[in-house]
Amino acid sequence: MELNNELEKLLIKNKDNKLAHSNLIITNNIDKCVSELTYVIKNILCSDTFSYECQKCNICHLIDEQSLMNFLIIEPDGMFIKKEQVDNLLDKFKLKPELVSKNIYIIKNAEKLTKFSGNPILKFIEDPLENTIGFLVTNNINAILPTIVSRCQITKVNYEEEQQTNLEIIDLANDFIYNIENNFDEILFFIKDNILIKEYAKQDYIALFNEIFDIYYNILLKKLNQQILDDKYSYLTSIKIAKVKTKLKVITDYLNRLNYNVDINLFLDSFAYEMRC
Numbered sequence: 001m002e003l004n005n006e007l008e009k010l011l012i013k014n015k016d017n018k019l020a021h022s023n024l025i026i027t028n029n030i031d032k033c034v035s036e037l038t039y040v041i042k043n044i045l046c047s048d049t050f051s052y053e054c055q056k057c058n059i060c061h062l063i064d065e066q067s068l069m070n071f072l073i074i075e076p077d078g079m080f081i082k083k084e085q086v087d088n089l090l091d092k093f094k095l096k097p098e099l100v101s102k103n104i105y106i107i108k109n110a111e112k113l114t115k116f117s118g119n120p121i122l123k124f125i126e127d128p129l130e131n132t133i134g135f136l137v138t139n140n141i142n143a144i145l146p147t148i149v150s151r152c153q154i155t156k157v158n159y160e161e162e163q164q165t166n167l168e169i170i171d172l173a174n175d176f177i178y179n180i181e182n183n184f185d186e187i188l189f190f191i192k193d194n195i196l197i198k199e200y201a202k203q204d205y206i207a208l209f210n211e212i213f214d215i216y217y218n219i220l221l222k223k224l225n226q227q228i229l230d231d232k233y234s235y236l237t238s239i240k241i242a243k244v245k246t247k248l249k250v251i252t253d254y255l256n257r258l259n260y261n262v263d264i265n266l267f268l269d270s271f272a273y274e275m276r277c
């Protein structure tokens with residue numbers, strides 16, 4: 001696996017004992033960055049001589065299984081990172097690490113911290129515990145509390161541009177679904193302020209609707225297999241299978257309509273209404 005240069009530098013800093021307690025990583029590809037960052041963290045915590053494919057040590061194994069107590073990833077639960085999620089992290093990290101040398105956390109999409117969840121993190125950053133390292137990962141530094149930014153070591157991790165639109169579309173699809181399901185009173189504002197404003201081209205709308213389809217389709221599969229939904233979609237836990245199927249039909253119908261000339265404003269509004277089926 002080839003690691004981004006800037007992330008490689010974090011490893012060197014760690015070897016020299018110069019890795020900061022609190023790191024803010026700005027990237028245009030959060031998922032890729034977090035996955036590479038997990039390698040960095042394995043390298044820091046590995047109890048064996050680390051290699052990228054370390055299969056020998058129990059620590060790396062636990063990290064892969066996401067069951068190492070000393071390594072936590074927080075990501076938005078719905079639209080935001082909630083205070084309970086942060087409290088839970090701080091609570092767990094009060095204990096000194098025993099199995100490994102450090103407690104390490106990642107906050108994925110740190111721009112989704114609210115003032116309620118951001119403040120305890122800020123306090124934690126201002127007064128860090130010994131043996132604790134944090135990585136806040138964001139694609140939007142402007143949305144992070146300036147007091148947090150000023151106390152973090154900043155690293156920029158840029159990946160090739162072409163994926164950016166796709167990732168933006170994926171985020172948008174998730175937010176759109178969240179608003180349809182949970183915040184329907186505000187849906188017309190959401191459409192206006194988050195979608196129409198971007199003046200997307202037709203192929204972007206096709207990508208958006210395909211993404212929305214994929215998300216519901218995966219939820220359908222999980223439901224059919226009686227699997228637990230990802231945390232991100234926990235708000236859909238009680239949705240009925242028949243309902244998901246109806247929604248998939250609506251999405252397919254609207255995807256077809258996108259082949260014709262549509263008034264995108266009316267199109268999105270009526271799509272949202274039909275998705276309330």
Ligand SMILES: [Zn+2]
Pocket residue numbers: 046047048050051054055056057058059060061
């Ligand atoms: Zn290992």
